[in-house]
Amino acid sequence: MKKNQSDKQEPNYKPYLWGLILLIVIFSFVYVTFIQGNNFGHSFIEELRNGSINSKDVIKLEILDIKDINLPFEESEYRKLKRSNIITKRVDIDKFIKILKASSIKGYAYQNHPVTIYRSFIKVAMSDNSFYYLYVTFTLSKHLVINVNANSKNSTNPNGATMYYNNKIKFLILKYDSKNIDNSI
Secondary structure (H helix, E strand, C coil): CCCCHHHCCCCCCHHHHHHHHHHHHHHHHHHHHHHCCCCCCCEHHHHHHHCCCCHHHEEEEEEEECCCCCCCCCHHHHHCCCEEEEECCHHHHHHHHHHHHHHCEECCCCCCCCEEEEEEEEEEEECCCCEEEEEEEEEECCCEEEEEEECECCCCCHHHCEEEECHHHHHHHHHHCHHHCCCCC
């Protein structure tokens, strides 16, 4: 007996569909685990230390006010932020760069239940129109700890930044942005 055209079996796409779903899940896992949030390249502090850039390459420091907002992730979000101050005095830029280079310790200083009393971004504008972002926080428990998360060149994601601590940079914040330090504690 001959089979009619209407008796043809439809191809079974189910195994292919499950394979495609599995590939999407694996790719998503790899992307989220190893790629997203990573800023490829050296951090600003590493570039200072290896001599790729120096203080004279920095044309200004912009202190961005992020007191009452969520963290920005894209350059367009950074541009919308209010500037608490713009530092162009060469002596202060040079001092800041010297302290970052000499006194930043990779990692962070642990504190038990600290209170964040200050947070901001410092945009480091370079002479070649590139930029670096430094995310600065002051936390207080038994003593003050200043953490600096340093991004790589033209990176905007604070989650992929390299973490340092450096209590010596407080001079810059106290001089140029002290009004934003929470003194209520």
